[in-house]
Amino acid sequence: MALLDVKGVHAGYGGAPVLNGVDIAIDAGDIGVIVGPNGAGKSTTLKAIFGLLKVSAGEILLDGTDIANSEPDRLVPMGLSFVPQEFNVFTSMSVNENFEMGAYIRRDDFSGLLVSIYDMFPDLKAKRNQKAGELSGGQRQMVAMGRALMCGPKILMLDEPSAGLSPRYMSEIFGQVTKIAQSGVAVLMVEQNARQALGLASKGFVLAGGKNRFTGTGQELLDDPEVAKSFLGG
C-alpha cells in the first residue's frame, strides 16, 4: 500500500464539484507531479488532501488511515505538509520566525533541522532576521519550502513552486525537490512547467475535468504522444 493513497476523490467548494474521482498514489522518495489544463482540479486536489475543502466521496489514506476532511492541525503532526501557491510566507515575520512557525506543532528541539534547512538554502542564512516580505520571489519560495519542511514531514505538497520564478530559481527549486525526495520524503507537486517537472517525476498524473486522464511514470507520460499533443503543447 502506498504512503499516500487518494482513491476516487470527489470534492468541491460548495457549488458544482471540481474533483470527480481523482486517484493519486505516492510512496516515500517519490516525486509525484500533477499536470493538466487550467481548471482541471490540480490545486484543488492538493487542497482536498489537506482538508481545506470538503471531500464528498472517495478516501484519502495516509499510512492506511483515512484522513479525508481532517483539519490541518491534525494532519501536520501526521506528517503532511503543504506549501500554497500564493501568500505562502508570513511577510511581517523574519525568515527564522517563519521556520519556527513551520515547527509550531513540535515540542522537541528542532535546532538541528533548522541548521540543515539553512544549509539547503544558503541564500537565506544572511537574511535570517530579515522580514520574509522583503525578500525576492525566489527567496520567498525557499522560505515557504523551508517552513513546510520544519515539521519534518513524510509528504511535502507543493502548489506550483516554480510559478513566476526566474529560470535560475526554478532550477534551484527543482534541484531541492529532488534532494528532498532522495532524503526519503514523498513530494507531490502541481506544476505548470509540465515538461521540466515530469522530467523529475517518478509518478505523473495528468488531470482533466477533475479526474485522471493519464497516469504513469514521468518518462512514460513524456513519451506518450497523446499526452504530448494534448497537454504538453505538442
Add this chain to the structure above:
Amino acid sequence: MNELVFFINKVLISGTVLGSVYALGAVGITLIFGILRFAHFAHGDLMTLGAFVSFILASIATSLGIQTFWPNGFIILPFAMVITAGLALGIDRGFYQPLRARGVKPVTLLIASIGVTLMIQGLIRLFAGVRTRSFFEEVPKELFRLDMSVIGASRPLVISEPQILLVASTLAAVIALHLFLTRSRLGKGMRAMADNADLARVSGINTRHVIRATWVIAGALASLAGTMLALDVTLKPDLAFNIILPIFAAAIVGGLGHAYGAIAGGFLVGFAETLSVFNWSVLLRPFKGLLPEGWSFPSDLSIVPTEYKLTVAFVILVVVLLVRPTGLFKGASS
C-alpha cells in the same frame, strides 16, 4: 516658571495618563482585529466591565478589612484581570463564536458587538444602577505634590497615586506583551495568524487556541485599562463607552492589527487631545512685558474648547488615513 509646571501638569501628565488608557484599549482592539478580522465595538464596555469587577473585588477586600500601602482597587487587579479575561472568553463563546462557525461576514460580527455593548451596559445599569462611584469613597486619593522651586516655580507638580500606577502598569503590560509576542511560541503563533490566517492554519497552528489567547489578553488589558481609568476619575456605566471612538482612532492610526502601532497611536491621540485643549495663552504670560503698552495676549489660545476634545482624535484619524491609509505602522489591510 509656573507656566512650565502648568504645562507639564496639563499636557505631559494628562497626556501620558490618557495615552496609557487609550493604548491599553487600542491594543486589545488591534489584536482582536488582527486575529478575527472584525472591529470589536464592545471593547469599551469590556473595559467598564473590568472596572466593575475590580470595584466589586475592592469592596470585598475593604469589607474584609484589607488595608495596604496601595489602594485596594490596585491590589485586586490581577484577580480582576483573570475574571475579565474569563468574561471575554465567555462573550466570545456565547456570541461571536457561533457566528464565526456560520462563516458570517466581519460586518455581522461588528453589529453583534454593538449588541454586546448595549447588553453589557444594560446589565451594569440593572445590577449596579446608574450612579457614579469612586474607588476612594472611604480612603482619600493620594496626591503627590512635587516642589518645583528648584526651577523657580511656586506651583507644585501634581500627580495622583492612581496616575503613577496607571503609567507604571501600562509600561509593564507593554513590556510583557512585547516579550510574549516576540519570544513565546503562542505569541509568535498569534502574530503568524494575524499576518496570514490561512497559512497559520496550514502550518498546523491551532487557531482556536490562538483565538482564546487573544481574548484572554484583550480581556485582561481591558480590565487593567478600565480599572485604572476608574481609579483616576470615577466609575460609571458608560465609563469607557465614552472613549471607545478615540480608542478606535488610536488603533486605526497605529495600523489595525499592529500591536506596537496601537500603543503609539494611543499616546499620539492622548497627547494630541491634551495639547489641543491646552490654553497656550498661559505660556505667553511671561512675555507680556514685551508687548507695547495697552496690548495684551488673547486670554484663550487653546486650539479647541475642552468640550470638543473628541474631535481631535478624528482629525488625526482622517489625516492619517489620507496620508498613510494603512496607518503609521503598516497594518493589516481590509
